[in-house]
Amino acid sequence: MTTYGRVEFSEFHSESVGLIFKVEKILLSKKSKFQDLMVFETKSHGRVLTLDGLVMVTEKDEFIYHEMIAHVPLYSHPNPKKVLIIGGGDGGTAREVLRHKSIEQVDMVEIDEEVINASKEFLPTMSVAFKDSRLNLIIGDGVEFVKDKKDEYDVIIIDSTDPISIGEGLFTRKFYSDCKKALKEGGILVNQSESPFYDPKWVEGIYDKLNDIFKVVKSYTAFCPTYPAIWSFGYCLKDGGEVKFNEEAYKSDNLEFKYYNKDIHFASFSLPTFMKKIVYKGKEWENIMRVN
Amino acid sequence: MTTYGRVEFSEFHSESVGLIFKVEKILLSKKSKFQDLMVFETKSHGRVLTLDGLVMVTEKDEFIYHEMIAHVPLYSHPNPKKVLIIGGGDGGTAREVLRHKSIEQVDMVEIDEEVINASKEFLPTMSVAFKDSRLNLIIGDGVEFVKDKKDEYDVIIIDSTDPISIGEGLFTRKFYSDCKKALKEGGILVNQSESPFYDPKWVEGIYDKLNDIFKVVKSYTAFCPTYPAIWSFGYCLKDGGEVKFNEEAYKSDNLEFKYYNKDIHFASFSLPTFMKKIVYKGKEWENIMRVN
Numbered sequence: 001m002t003t004y005g006r007v008e009f010s011e012f013h014s015e016s017v018g019l020i021f022k023v024e025k026i027l028l029s030k031k032s033k034f035q036d037l038m039v040f041e042t043k044s045h046g047r048v049l050t051l052d053g054l055v056m057v058t059e060k061d062e063f064i065y066h067e068m069i070a071h072v073p074l075y076s077h078p079n080p081k082k083v084l085i086i087g088g089g090d091g092g093t094a095r096e097v098l099r100h101k102s103i104e105q106v107d108m109v110e111i112d113e114e115v116i117n118a119s120k121e122f123l124p125t126m127s128v129a130f131k132d133s134r135l136n137l138i139i140g141d142g143v144e145f146v147k148d149k150k151d152e153y154d155v156i157i158i159d160s161t162d163p164i165s166i167g168e169g170l171f172t173r174k175f176y177s178d179c180k181k182a183l184k185e186g187g188i189l190v191n192q193s194e195s196p197f198y199d200p201k202w203v204e205g206i207y208d209k210l211n212d213i214f215k216v217v218k219s220y221t222a223f224c225p226t227y228p229a230i231w232s233f234g235y236c237l238k239d240g241g242e243v244k245f246n247e248e249a250y251k252s253d254n255l256e257f258k259y260y261n262k263d264i265h266f267a268s269f270s271l272p273t274f275m276k277k278i279v280y281k282g283k284e285w286e287n288i289m290r291v292n
Numbered sequence: 293m294t295t296y297g298r299v300e301f302s303e304f305h306s307e308s309v310g311l312i313f314k315v316e317k318i319l320l321s322k323k324s325k326f327q328d329l330m331v332f333e334t335k336s337h338g339r340v341l342t343l344d345g346l347v348m349v350t351e352k353d354e355f356i357y358h359e360m361i362a363h364v365p366l367y368s369h370p371n372p373k374k375v376l377i378i379g380g381g382d383g384g385t386a387r388e389v390l391r392h393k394s395i396e397q398v399d400m401v402e403i404d405e406e407v408i409n410a411s412k413e414f415l416p417t418m419s420v421a422f423k424d425s426r427l428n429l430i431i432g433d434g435v436e437f438v439k440d441k442k443d444e445y446d447v448i449i450i451d452s453t454d455p456i457s458i459g460e461g462l463f464t465r466k467f468y469s470d471c472k473k474a475l476k477e478g479g480i481l482v483n484q485s486e487s488p489f490y491d492p493k494w495v496e497g498i499y500d501k502l503n504d505i506f507k508v509v510k511s512y513t514a515f516c517p518t519y520p521a522i523w524s525f526g527y528c529l530k531d532g533g534e535v536k537f538n539e540e541a542y543k544s545d546n547l548e549f550k551y552y553n554k555d556i557h558f559a560s561f562s563l564p565t566f567m568k569k570i571v572y573k574g575k576e577w578e579n580i581m582r583v584n
Contacts, residue, residue: 010312014336017350017518020302020312044306058309061489061521064564197353197517223513223564225489225521226309263562270559272356272515272551 009040009048011055013198013228019055021048027122032114034166039122045226047122049090051115051161059125061225062092065192066126067260068222068268069233070096073155073190074103075265076244080154081105084182086142086170088159089115094129097157101253106135107153109142111166143169149182156183158191163202171206176213180238189236193219196275197229206234207279215240219279220268222259232275243269301332301340303347305490305520311347313340319414324406326458331414337518339414341382343407343453351417353517354384357484358418359552360514360560361525362388365447365482366395367557368536372446373397376474378434378462380451381407386421389449393545398427399445401434403458435461441474448475450483455494463498468505472530481528485511488567489521498526499571507532511571512560514551524567535561 007026012018021042028039038050046059057065070093074080081104083097089110097106110116116137119127129135138145142158156179161167169175170191179189191210194202210217214236224231235243245265271279299318304310313334320331330342338351349357362385366372373396375389381402389398402408408429411419421427430437434450448471453459461467462483471481483502486494502509506528516523527535537557563571 012312012314016314016316016334016336018312020304020310022304022308024308042308044308197515221515223489223515223522229517230515258566259564261565261568264564267559267562270555272556273553274550276553 007040009038009050011050011053013195019226019228021045028118030114032112034112034114035161037114037118039118048226049115049118049123052165054162055226056161057090057092057123057126058226059123062090062126064222064259065224065227065231066092066096067257068220068264069093069157069159069190069192071257071260072220072233072265072268073157073188073235074100075246075250077154077188078186078244078246079249082153082184083107084146084149084153084156085109086146086156086158086160087111087167088157090119090123091116091126091129093157093159094132094135095126098129098132098134099253099255100249102249103134106132107138108135109138109140109145111139111141113139141169143175143178146175146178146182149178151184152182154184154187156187156189158189160192162194163206171209173209173212176209176236180213180236183238185239186241187238189214189234189238191234193232193234195228195230196232196278199228200278203232203275203278204281210234210236214238218243218269219271219275221271221275222268230272230275232279235269299332301330301342303342303345305487311518311520313337320410322406324404326404326406327453329406329410331410340518341407341410341415344457346454347518348453349382349384349415349418350518351415354382354418356514356551357516357519357523358384358388359549360512360556361385361449361451361482361484363549363552364512364525364527364557364560365449365480366392367538367542369446369480370478370536370538371541374445374476375399376438376441376445376448377401378438378448378450378452379403379459380449382411382415383408383418383421385449385451386424386427387418390421390424390426391545391547392541394541395426398424399430400427401430401432401437403431403433405431433461435467435470438467438470438474441470443476444474446476446479448479448481450481452484454486455498463501465501465504468501468528472505472528475530477531478533479530481506481526481530483526485524485526487520487522488524488570491520492570495524495567495570496573502526502528506530510535510561511563511567513563513567514560522564522567524571527561
């Protein structure tokens, strides 16, 4: 039998512009307790995971987001041993964190077990992280988990969905304040902080709140081809200071990266002018954003 | 009468992934002597110009590409007076070049008069450049134009379409060699050099050829939301040297930019690892790409 229909998946970033995928095969389409999950196969980007109709990862380009959310904080910390990941159910962030020799324990708190199951079944290059004995996987609410933690983590990474529906609690002053408390002295918090080009209001809100809680808040960026335009990451230092680079750990780990490198480590903090205005508004942003 | 149909425009960057626009109204759709032209209206991105089905500019985000192709070379030259633009029929690049006080003459060679006419009719924020008396507009083939030029230009900007069909001649060793000859001592050539994420083979070919002709060849990048992923620009110094920044001209011009700034000027030369391998392969790229 010849079939004439064709499935396309599109995600609009604004009223008129979006991303479109030619779908070869739907591998999974289900409603979990928290959200709609879909995994589909494509020819050029491998498998794609979407949550509530938004692209989370594609096998082809997930390395960019995951390398950048993990290695920038880890290589700017002098000796990261214990890391907390909130969200990140596909496993990609944990995979990158666990490549660092210094890491002794990663607590990962994912609210939706179905995302982990989908990754284990369909995304082997990401779910490989779940086999690492240093990973302590907790199925639960990150907001609740972090409430009673104190001086426990060197680095906290918030690898969340958008500040709507189930992700909302991960974008509040209360949660950021609990995270700060959960960090050890000299600790670093990084979160995915949305697209300044397509969602400037979200980005503005995130940095407003982070700035109320943390002494030093910066922002860095990466090109994530299947996210809406330039992507931003919040970078917060519990006790202030500058963005550093741990040359010794970098050389000793001797890892191969596909996106991250020492130049990118610093250059990613240089922001386009429109973005400086969103992130550093009301401050002397020409000075505050300099990294070295 | 109610209409039920809806027009969507999609441009695929690979076999499975592309950009999709909801089209409010087709303003122009015609075949010129050289290519298919289309201008359509969208709600979130204003007017969009496509050539042979590829997005050239949208009113919302053209500032990124045009600021970056113009200001990086101009502010790294000590005193740019005469500039040659090859292509760039929409006028956006010329508009940005003409903002610099030092500029006395811009020769712009566009092969397709219909693109200029379309811009004049539909893209007023770009075609404003055509009213500037310092602009010398030539309708003709850039390859032919540059052949007999010698020591004439401080900066040459190649704002072309892709290395297929009519753009092809603008991606050859012969053309690059003629451009080098057309540059004055200390001159700088910049070209749009495609998407290293989606078209690495094109990018590799461009840098191979540039490297055969120019003493120093570097690459810098920008986020162009409606181009395929990260966008690259070739940066060539006729007589070698480093990437500089003309602080004096920058302060004296005192222009407002939406994307470009001094930090971005340097940071844009820091390339993701996969891109270094494409652009600086066979060279000690860890060293050669450092800018200061």
